[in-house]
Amino acid sequence: MLRGKQLFLLLSLNWAVSSANIEPAATTVPSSHAAGAPLQAAETLQLTDGVIDRIASDDTTAEYAEYFAFPNSRISSNGRLARRAASARCKTFPGDAHWPKQIIWDIFNLLLGGALIPAKPSAASCYDSQWGPKDAGKCANVLANFRTPLFHTEDPTSIMWPIFQGRTCMPPNVNSAGPSCTRGGFPEYAVNVSNVAQIQLAINFARAANIRLVIKNSGHDYLGKSTGAGALSLWMRNLRDIDFLPDYEGPGYSGPALKLAAGVSVREVYEAADRNGVTVPGAISWSVGYAGGMITGGGQNPLSAIYGMAADHVVAFQVVTAEGRYITVSESSHSDLFWALRGGGGGTFAVVVSVIVRAHPKLNVVTANWMLDSSRNGEDKYWAAIRKFFEVFTDWTDSKIYSFFFLTKASLTMTYLFAPNHTAETYAATVAQFFSFLEENNTTLTNPHRYTPHTSFYSGYQATWGSNAFNGSVGTDTSLPANHIIPRRNFKQKFNQTYALIEEHVKAGRHWLGFHNAPVRNGNTNNAVHPAWRECVFFLVTSSNRTADHSTQEALRIQNADLQENILEPWRKVAPLSEGGGTYLNEASVEEPDWQDSFYGGYYPRLSEIKRRWDPKDVFYAVTAVGSERWVVEDGERGVQTQNGRLCRV
Ligand SMILES: Cc1cc2nc3c(=O)[nH]c(=O)nc-3n(C[C@H](O)[C@H](O)[C@H](O)COP(=O)(O)OP(=O)(O)OC[C@H]3O[C@@H](n4cnc5c(N)ncnc54)[C@H](O)[C@@H]3O)c2cc1C
Ligand SMILES: *[C@@H]1O[C@H](CO)[C@@H](O)[C@H](O)[C@H]1NC(C)=O
Ligand SMILES: *[C@@H]1O[C@H](CO)[C@@H](O)[C@H](O)[C@H]1NC(C)=O
Ligand SMILES: *[C@@H]1O[C@H](CO)[C@@H](O)[C@H](O)[C@H]1NC(C)=O
Ligand SMILES: *[C@@H]1O[C@H](CO)[C@@H](O)[C@H](O)[C@H]1NC(C)=O
Ligand SMILES: *[C@@H]1O[C@H](CO)[C@@H](O)[C@H](O)[C@H]1NC(C)=O
Ligand SMILES: *[C@@H]1O[C@H](CO)[C@@H](O)[C@H](O)[C@H]1NC(C)=O
Ligand SMILES: CC(=O)N[C@H]1CO[C@H](CO)[C@@H](O)[C@@H]1O
Numbered sequence: 001m002l003r004g005k006q007l008f009l010l011l012s013l014n015w016a017v018s019s020a021n022i023e024p025a026a027t028t029v030p031s032s033h034a035a036g037a038p039l040q041a042a043e044t045l046q047l048t049d050g051v052i053d054r055i056a057s058d059d060t061t062a063e064y065a066e067y068f069a070f071p072n073s074r075i076s077s078n079g080r081l082a083r084r085a086a087s088a089r090c091k092t093f094p095g096d097a098h099w100p101k102q103i104i105w106d107i108f109n110l111l112l113g114g115a116l117i118p119a120k121p122s123a124a125s126c127y128d129s130q131w132g133p134k135d136a137g138k139c140a141n142v143l144a145n146f147r148t149p150l151f152h153t154e155d156p157t158s159i160m161w162p163i164f165q166g167r168t169c170m171p172p173n174v175n176s177a178g179p180s181c182t183r184g185g186f187p188e189y190a191v192n193v194s195n196v197a198q199i200q201l202a203i204n205f206a207r208a209a210n211i212r213l214v215i216k217n218s219g220h221d222y223l224g225k226s227t228g229a230g231a232l233s234l235w236m237r238n239l240r241d242i243d244f245l246p247d248y249e250g251p252g253y254s255g256p257a258l259k260l261a262a263g264v265s266v267r268e269v270y271e272a273a274d275r276n277g278v279t280v281p282g283a284i285s286w287s288v289g290y291a292g293g294m295i296t297g298g299g300q301n302p303l304s305a306i307y308g309m310a311a312d313h314v315v316a317f318q319v320v321t322a323e324g325r326y327i328t329v330s331e332s333s334h335s336d337l338f339w340a341l342r343g344g345g346g347g348t349f350a351v352v353v354s355v356i357v358r359a360h361p362k363l364n365v366v367t368a369n370w371m372l373d374s375s376r377n378g379e380d381k382y383w384a385a386i387r388k389f390f391e392v393f394t395d396w397t398d399s400k401i402y403s404f405f406f407l408t409k410a411s412l413t414m415t416y417l418f419a420p421n422h423t424a425e426t427y428a429a430t431v432a433q434f435f436s437f438l439e440e441n442n443t444t445l446t447n448p449h450r451y452t453p454h455t456s457f458y459s460g461y462q463a464t465w466g467s468n469a470f471n472g473s474v475g476t477d478t479s480l481p482a483n484h485i486i487p488r489r490n491f492k493q494k495f496n497q498t499y500a501l502i503e504e505h506v507k508a509g510r511h512w513l514g515f516h517n518a519p520v521r522n523g524n525t526n527n528a529v530h531p532a533w534r535e536c537v538f539f540l541v542t543s544s545n546r547t548a549d550h551s552t553q554e555a556l557r558i559q560n561a562d563l564q565e566n567i568l569e570p571w572r573k574v575a576p577l578s579e580g581g582g583t584y585l586n587e588a589s590v591e592e593p594d595w596q597d598s599f600y601g602g603y604y605p606r607l608s609e610i611k612r613r614w615d616p617k618d619v620f621y622a623v624t625a626v627g628s629e630r631w632v633v634e635d636g637e638r639g640v641q642t643q644n645g646r647l648c649r650v
Helices: 003-012 049-057 062-067 080-087 102-111 136-145 149-153 196-209 266-275 293-297 335-341 379-391 393-398 424-440 457-462 488-493 495-507 531-535 553-574 595-600 604-614
Strands: 116-118 189-192 212-216 231-235 242-250 253-261 314-320 326-330 351-358 365-373 402-407 411-420 445-454 481-487 513-516 536-543 631-634 646-649
Touching: 049 062, 062 080, 062 102, 062 196, 080 196, 102 116, 102 196, 136 149, 189 196, 196 212, 196 231, 196 314, 196 351, 242 266, 242 314, 242 351, 253 266, 266 457, 293 351, 314 335, 326 335, 335 604, 365 379, 365 424, 365 457, 379 393, 379 411, 379 424, 379 495, 393 424, 393 488, 393 513, 393 536, 411 457, 424 445, 445 457, 481 488, 481 531, 481 553, 488 495, 488 536, 495 553, 531 536, 536 553, 595 604
Parallel strands: 189 231, 212 231
Antiparallel strands: 116 189, 242 253, 253 351, 314 326, 314 351, 365 411, 365 445, 402 411, 402 513, 481 536, 513 536, 631 646
């Protein structure tokens, strides 16, 4: 199947090889199950010691075998590459003397079965650049879709928060664009992963050649964790198998389960669960990847008051380690890694190939929305209503309500309220106090309070976030996102102080996306999920000043300082870590001070130890990920930390 491509590549090399026949470095393994579930097709193709021996004994590849071997093997032990990597201050960068020669990349590509993609910026077609002349037709597609999640998800290296790439190839219709298109913080190559062998080979290659390795799934990450200059990127999106296991029996759990490949999206999981009459907790935005950054970061979700965090429902992972080995990780197999991979964050412990999660019965949901305006009621009545809303806030979370609402000095927009395990009657009773307060005070709603009962999670989801593609809210470079987790005891004990801060934040015109969100303990909570989540009642997503200029490095620096000092600091003070507060590492500001504590809530020392055990050479790096303090991306002065620079030891 690959023969035509192989021949073409080798002929185009102008390279004298007698045998133009390099087979993909993969073999079909005899084993068919792991962690109690069948291997998916992608998992049956693996890189084994036998395959490496074949590479080492084949005349055309023997000379380069050290680039692909497992560590501590006959081929790699005490080799020149390992010594070179250990002594280098920085990861090898394109143009460096030790950057692999083209022939090595070509062989790597053949061993990958042709899956190596020379990466280019997703907006390259809008410019005359090293990738060719401007193409108006293709550029029109970029302009139309750059702010939609799927555009970035379906591109091998594009990401949804371009500030962290360095904005070196922006679509030409934004302030920060131009005048040219260069690679910046985008990786050099991506592997279009379709089997485990390719992941293993790429990890071995990156480790041996001392090249920065990046893992990209959907590209949703808010901090630049799925991109990097001079990197080889593993693009996981095309691993898409979903298996429903109605009678699963695995480590620590028996019952219905789903086995999900690394590239499956939240929407695809919800659809599969619904088709099989079950419910699985996951993120609100349907294009978020299920088994990558979301589940490894914890996974805050609309069922949190029933099932807790998404990560609490993982039974097992299949992963590839920094040594290139494919292993099962569960309560009974490498339990340290199992603990870390559920909450300790993506991109740093191992590459997740698939995950097995518990599936739960169908449940009822009530969804609701409304909008309250200040102009219609006058400021006094408006703020009295807002205060009442927060006074009854924990009654609602106690009643398992999750929500997502925008608050400004002009309006409260309850965009989506999600009340799982409620009927119309139980829901109405829960919220009655607030709405009768409005009535008794003659406070009128601009959009009336509407609520709808559903008999399944999926139906409720489709009526809310499922119908929202988040088009328009990604691909932007006009703000820096951030968040804070506010715990129950703080919220209750310091209510007046917290409420005063709410008013101050809103009246100052700062961005506010608030959540009723109180995750319970359910499933297996012996994991690395931030302890602040276990006490959370109120989750705040905010950002730098969205109406201020962010288009230059200097503007970014000013807005980042404002975000840290004026916007976030008051929340850190009212709900400090010592009182159960914290920050969700997945929707955070990359410049969060003391991020080890804020993002990992006291688990950092244990996570660090696990990182050192499983990745002593720091094959994996992602900004603010565990172990990242040993490295820095030397990006010069860009206003905030970007991925546009060499990765070097601190
Ligand atoms: C619009 C929007 C809505 C969101 N809603 C929610 C929400 O409701 N709940 C929630 O919890 N989060 C939410 N998030 C945050 C989301 O969980 C994170 O951005 C998450 O990191 C995305 O993971 P990904 O794999 O899809 O994305 P990527 O950006 O591709 O990857 C994110 C991180 O995970 C790593 N990674 C990816 N795949 C793998 C893998 N196979 N193995 C190991 N590491 C991997 C990457 O290296 C990177 O560090 C939202 C984000 C956006 C932009
Ligand atoms: C969002 O954008 C995608 C293109 O990426 C488009 O197909 C889809 O229809 C859009 N959805 C909405 C609700 O606008
Ligand atoms: C990636 O691989 C998939 C098959 O797994 C293929 O369908 C797709 O076209 C490839 N994408 C690119 C950009 O090469
Ligand atoms: C839903 O509520 C009922 C009645 O209050 C309760 O018995 C049941 O356990 C709840 N279901 C879940 C999944 O929490
Ligand atoms: C609300 O309006 C009614 C009828 O106009 C009036 O009788 C009542 O006093 C008002 N209540 C308040 C609290 O303003
Ligand atoms: C909180 O504020 C309310 C209203 O301003 C006031 O009546 C109450 O005494 C305050 N409570 C505390 C503990 O300060
Ligand atoms: C945000 O920036 C705009 C434009 O510079 C400014 O008018 C406004 O006062 C700023 N808001 C805050 C809260 O700093
Ligand atoms: C500002 C205001 O008028 N508040 C009143 C609203 O209604 C409640 C009764 O539900 C009164 O207690 C408040 O004083």
